[in-house]
Amino acid sequence: AQSVTQPDIHITVSEGASLELRCNYSYGATPYLFWYVQSPGQGLQLLLKYFSGDTLVQGIKGFEAEFKRSQSSFNLRKPSVHWSDAAEYFCAVAITSGTYKYIFGTGTRLKVLA
């Protein structure tokens, strides 16, 4: 069955440090991949997406993600974390099932230390 795994439930980094959030998916074909961010009490906001082409995609707020087909991964990175990045991050895939079906991971909660 199709699934999305985010192995890290919680991650804590110091402000200014680099960040990498992991995402692995299970799907037979190349999926469409997304990262969303959710601040407390808010809905999900799109950070970036991968549909095709260059496997390194740039998003908003200085985030980037790299699609690695051989590892079925789509990890999110940021070179220097800001305190305002503290939030929950969700990886998602869109798979074809008649229409497009979106499957979300369980999320990684990021804490940023001043």
Place this chain on the structure above:
Amino acid sequence: EAGVAQSPRYKIIEKRQSVAFWCNPISGHATLYWYQQILGQGPKLLIQFQNNGVVDDSQLPKDRFSAERLKGVDSTLKIQPAKLEDSAVYLCASSSPTGGTSGANVLTFGAGSRLTVL
């Protein structure tokens, strides 16, 4: 453009009572989704509409949950009777009718409706 509107933002009810949530998607978005997000989990699809028709409701607990999308615009999600395990945030999302060359669409989410069942 205006975002996805949801109301109420917060609702507290006793178990066995009923509750309804409303969603107004982005103008022109034909596809509307209701997700349930339990604390500590990712969003789980409850129901997906394409215009006013149901595309996927396989994970909707139909004995207590119902949803409708009249005229292919606004949508209402109802729970009756509510159970303790229904405590969650109910997220509405919409997407544009075409995905361009890619096919898949980007989901735009509302702020959510937080339900607490006591």
